[in-house]
Amino acid sequence: MLQAALEAFAAEGRLVPLDDIARRAGVGAGTVYRNFPTKEALFTAVITDRFESIIEEARSLAGADDPGERFYGFLMWVVERAMFNHAICEALALEEGIKAFAAGVEEEFNEALDALLRRAQAAGDVRADVDLRDVRALMAGCVVTERLRRADGPPGRMTALACDALRPSAVTKVRDESPPPSRNESRCEVCGTPLAAARTGRPARFCGAACRQKAHRRRSAATKSG
Amino acid sequence: MLQAALEAFAAEGRLVPLDDIARRAGVGAGTVYRNFPTKEALFTAVITDRFESIIEEARSLAGADDPGERFYGFLMWVVERAMFNHAICEALALEEGIKAFAAGVEEEFNEALDALLRRAQAAGDVRADVDLRDVRALMAGCVVTERLRRADGPPGRMTALACDALRPSAVTKVRDESPPPSRNESRCEVCGTPLAAARTGRPARFCGAACRQKAHRRRSAATKSG
Amino acid sequence: MLQAALEAFAAEGRLVPLDDIARRAGVGAGTVYRNFPTKEALFTAVITDRFESIIEEARSLAGADDPGERFYGFLMWVVERAMFNHAICEALALEEGIKAFAAGVEEEFNEALDALLRRAQAAGDVRADVDLRDVRALMAGCVVTERLRRADGPPGRMTALACDALRPSAVTKVRDESPPPSRNESRCEVCGTPLAAARTGRPARFCGAACRQKAHRRRSAATKSG
Amino acid sequence: MLQAALEAFAAEGRLVPLDDIARRAGVGAGTVYRNFPTKEALFTAVITDRFESIIEEARSLAGADDPGERFYGFLMWVVERAMFNHAICEALALEEGIKAFAAGVEEEFNEALDALLRRAQAAGDVRADVDLRDVRALMAGCVVTERLRRADGPPGRMTALACDALRPSAVTKVRDESPPPSRNESRCEVCGTPLAAARTGRPARFCGAACRQKAHRRRSAATKSG
DNA sequence: AATGAATGAGACTTCATTCAT
DNA sequence: GATGAATGAAGTCTCATTCAT
Structure with missing residues (x-):
């Protein structure tokens, strides 16, 4: 059933009717509720499952050589998975308000990603003026970009472009001099x-x-x- | 009423209840239906209205000097508008299925954007291996990225990063290295x-x-x- | 299992989900259905079990001295049990429609109670113008009254008040003064x-x-x- | 529609399906929700409507002569209304937890009732050792009692009995000497x-x-x- | 022409009851 | 014989759309 939910959420996103999930799983709607107290909990379970494997991947890369390519590779890998999975896509792009993650899972993900980022920065492979939140936001943006290019181009191309922008040799300094949003x-x-x-x-x-x-x-x- | 719909869709997105729009407009729900056959048509009208002004902007930049900065400036300008407008954001990121644009409007937008792009490429300000669809996709991605960074940074920072990636001096050329999507x-x-x-x-x-x-x-x- | 049902119904009333009962009993829901054809039958069984013990108590008091105090004591005793037992409470107060009692059990209860009542009346301890149905109704009313006073007073206080009203020395005789319910x-x-x-x-x-x-x-x- | 809700709640109680209310009103279920945000709000509205008139009645009796009979009369009057109205019945008997009253309405009711009670006590028509909460509880008990006697006797008889118990001449002192419920x-x-x-x-x-x-x-x- | 009340399909959720294992 | 997963009807609530006034 988690598998069915996974597929349904992946294909249609968070708003897919629960009845559709049940139908996919070949069970009644009530059976879904035997296992998950709410639809939101089911979504959380799916997201958590996906991110556990994502976090594992991140950790498995943490100690390796070549931190730059590990970092960029991880970015590409996550984006590729989200390209074909509406649920991951939404979890990454969700603005504040809806919680898609079980307690602690997002933090773990952030930590694992941050570790990759810092090592890559230490190795001089990622410019120093980006932080975890930049990478998180960029990741979500790349997912959207890739989904829109998905139909007619090689996957990963747009993300590779975005990665370029993170390399220290990129042309422009990130506009730290741009003014904070003025109140009036x-x-x-x-x-x-x-x-x-x-x-x-x-x-x-x-x-x-x-x-x-x-x-x-x-x-x-x-x-x-x- | 279009104004009210515009604000409502901007604030809440495509899913805002039609009654909310009617209330904002100070009219009854029936009156909305007198002017637009369905809610989707109203959304289309709003999007069309917004994009007419965006298209105008693009055209007004088409003949100017400094095509590179015009192109990048336009990109930033669109992204900034979408950052505060859920409707534009959705129209840009909408995958196939829902039509957000009235007939011809998206094509006009594409043409105007393509004109800016080609001029900038001709001037050597944008790498040659990106096409209109790349830019469209990147634009949507930038919007998502910026929305996620909106809370705690100067606006446009992430988009500036992405623009860097479009400049000819950027490190990687990716297109022809990545394999075509294999069918099986x-x-x-x-x-x-x-x-x-x-x-x-x-x-x-x-x-x-x-x-x-x-x-x-x-x-x-x-x-x-x- | 009857014990578990007893506790569940006592704590939550007739509407407690059957799964809760099964869980309390440490069995599966199916096992409950092996023993009782419906949830209602289980409730009936529980009520019957409780009232068997109540009937026994009534009978054990039937032959004793001091019929007045036996009668009033029994009334208080039943009310006290119902105060902490939602199921008994509901069985006593149930209006026509739902049957809470197994066949014959309510009749036995009525007979035993009536015996106590008649002896007490014969001894001059209960006014003559009340009948079994009055006492049954009063009993249910006392339960509700006590449950509402349960939080902040000594138990039985309100029932003692009501019992006063049954004593022959009480002020008013009402029965024949009030008009019969008119049909139109x-x-x-x-x-x-x-x-x-x-x-x-x-x-x-x-x-x-x-x-x-x-x-x-x-x-x-x-x-x-x- | 309030009328339909009133009748439905009166006849079937708080648990009547909302669809039944809608059907009674001759409208769709959605129409009910246009007027009341939740079913609970509708119930509250019904109860509030009923109790406003009950409170008015209490106040109209507050200044009159013969406080004792006013007090007892009011008690009887409320009970009679609740006898034929499951909703009032439930509102009076509801234990803590569910709120049936709009903000302030229950307090107003309590104050109006308390005023009647105090005047009757001052006039020596009600024993001094009962308080508002006793009367509230007794009222709920009387309702249940009367509902059970409704079928086959003159209305009000059981309540008259209970009222006797409140009169100063009643036999027993309320058991203030009974011990508070011991903890162990x-x-x-x-x-x-x-x-x-x-x-x-x-x-x-x-x-x-x-x-x-x-x-x-x-x-x-x-x-x-x- | 405008209004906003009404509609009703469809979403989520609960729970008595059934049934394969 | 026991289990507990599965079922599906029914309940609450939302909202795009229609329609009497």
Whole structure:
């Protein structure tokens, strides 16, 4: 049944109806509830199962030579697994709120990943100015990227690109000089997108030409009708 | 009303109840249905509206100098808008199945983006081995990455990283080294993840050390109990 | 197993899940069904078991001296047992519909109780105008009363009060003063409660001042809006 | 719809399926949820509605002459209403845990009832050693008693009996001298009922003759089989 | 044309009862 | 004979969509 849930969640994601899972498993819905108290618990169990093996993999790489390639290899490996598994994908990309992991599992994953990261950084294979949270976020982004390329290209290509960006030799320093989000930030008058306040010059009213144009058309219409 | 839908979808995503949208708009649910035949059509309308302005922005940049920075700037600009707009985020990341765009809108977007991309490539500012679909996928990935980093860092940091990867000076060229997706691909015996078929040597049975270990433990258990 | 059912029903009442009972008994649910055809039959068995012991107690008191105190003592004893036993409580208070007793058991209980009652009445210790059904009903009422006072008072206090009401010296004789339930009884125009038809004078339209007032307000509102 | 809920809860109690309520109201189940967020909220609304009128009635009696009869009359009146209304019945008898009342309503009811009680006590019409909680508990008990007598007697008879017990002229002093429930109380070896520990003499092992007999039979059986 | 009440399918969950082992 | 996994009907609740007013 865990297998059926695994497949169902992998194929359809967290929102797949529980009845579908039961049908896949060839049992009634009630039988699922005999084993897992809620659907959420079942999802957690599936995620935990998947991540236990992911964590194992990370640990098995921790002591090896060539920390850089181990780290990048692990990244690629996780992304590949998530490409074909909607559940892992969601667990990685879930924003705060929904808990997909059993207690402690996410922490273990973070620790194992952090260990790989630090060793790779120590070896000079990963730029020093990224941290665990960067890698976690990048990982989730890579998964989405790969899923969208999945249909028509070699797997891993986009992730390889992203990995390049982590290498110390990459062109740009990560923009540490970019300002923290200001509290009284201004917003586009048309669409409300926050505007990156330029430090000098006339302050922007719109987030781009599109909205500027739209505002212009509105002014014209108002003049005409008024 | 479109404005209300826009805000609701931006804040809560595609799954926001239609009643919430109607309430935000200060109208009855029936009135929404007078204007849009289904909720999905409303979502499409919202997405189309947003992308019209995005397309306008792209076109306004098409003729400008410095194609590289125009291209990267546009990428960042789209990502920033999606960071605060769940609807754009979903439209960019939506896999096949749900149509978020009105007929032709996605094509227009693709064309405008492709124009920026080609100009930037022609100017030598973007590596030659990426295509439109790569950029589309990367864009969606960046959105997810940024949303996850949103809480605790300057916006755009992760996207800047990813942009680096598109620059010609980046370390790796990946495309033609990775094998084409094999049709009768093998899969990990434990977790079913597709395996990249090694060109030489013994074919892999597992997707990594974790699953190899798991298989080993299973064999041990079977021996003991048998 | 009967012991387990007894405890479970006592603690949680008739609605306790059968699985809980099976778990308490340390057997599978199927085993319960091997012994009792339905859950209801199990409940009946439990109630029967309890009442057998209650009936025994009643009979053991039947021949004794001091019939008044025997009767009142038995009443208190039953109530005390029911206070800590949800199942007995429900069996005593169950209105028509669900049968809690095995065939004949309730009759035996009634006979034993009636014997105590008649002896006590013969001895002048219980007023003559109460019958078995009164006592049965009062018993159930006392159980509810005691359960509600259980938390913060000495047990039996409220039942002692009620017993007072059964003593011949009690103030009121009510039976024949109150009218028989009229068949075509009228009902309160507001809340529908049956109205005791006054024998003389203008027939009541409301069950009390509260509903009269409510009707008045409604008339005012109707006048204002009309 | 409130009317339908009122009738359904009155007839079947808190556990009536919501679909039944909807059917009674002639609407779909969803329509009920448009008006009340949960079934519990609907029950609360019904109870609150009923008790508002009960509270009004109590208040309308508060200033009147003859506080004793007002108090007893109110008691009877409430009991009569609950006799034909399972919902009121449950609200009065509900033990801790489930909240049936909207915030403040139960307190208002208690205050109004307490006012009647105190006035009647001041007038010497109700014995001084009962308090609000006694009356509340007694009220619930009377409801149960009356419901059981409903079928075959004049309504109110049993409650009148119970009221007698509250009058100062009643025979017995309420047992204030009875001991508080002791912490390490002993229990019947057979059925587990708590035993009122006698202050002197040999401590009881059983709650009554019935259980003593049962234990005896068990000993015989053990001897025979051993 | 707008309203928002009504609908009803479908989601999650519980639990009495059955049945293969 | 015992087990406990499996069943499936029924309950609560949500929400896209319809429709009387």
